[in-house]
Amino acid sequence: MTSPAKRKALPRIDPARCTGCGWCVAVxxxxxxxxxxxxxxxxxSGLHDASGCTGCALCAVRCPFDAITMVRTADIGRR
Ligand code: SF4
Ligand code: SF4
Structure with missing residues (x-):
């Protein structure tokens, strides 16, 4: 398993697209x-513990509604 310290990306969930189906939570x-x-x-859906996320992107792959985008951690906070 990838250690959170080496995580390269975090999921960003678009609430306008999220239907609450729960697939991302399940995977x-x-x-x-x-x-x-x-x-x-x-x-x-929401990420309640960013420090525990490994950046595996399974949630983004599994989301049937394209509501999750992986954002590089180096880009988080930039505009
Ligand atoms: S899989 Fe996608 S649509 Fe379903 S709860 Fe997760 S983010 Fe929302
Ligand atoms: S499925 Fe992977 S990328 Fe998505 S929130 Fe969980 S650990 Fe992070």
């Missing part, structure tokens, strides 16, 4: 994704 081995109440009845 995330370190269990750092979870569903949270969104607007109305719909749930939205």
């Amino acid at each position: 995330c081995e370190p269990h750092v994704l979870s569903l949270h109440p969104g607007p109305g009845w719909q749930k939205k």
Whole structure:
């Protein structure tokens, strides 16, 4: 398993595309994704523990709605 210290990317979840289906939560081995109440009845996925994410990108690959983009950690915070 990739150590979080060597993680090169983190998932960015687009709440406009996320349907709350939960597939990303199911495939995330370190269990750092979870569903949270969104607007109305719909749930939205979120990364609740970025430090535990390995950057494996399984969540992005599995998402049927293209709601997850992997963002290089070096780019996070840049505009
Ligand atoms: S797999 Fe995609 S659409 Fe489903 S909960 Fe995760 S981010 Fe949302
Ligand atoms: S990149 Fe991998 S470890 Fe990180 S949230 Fe997605 S499935 Fe989980």
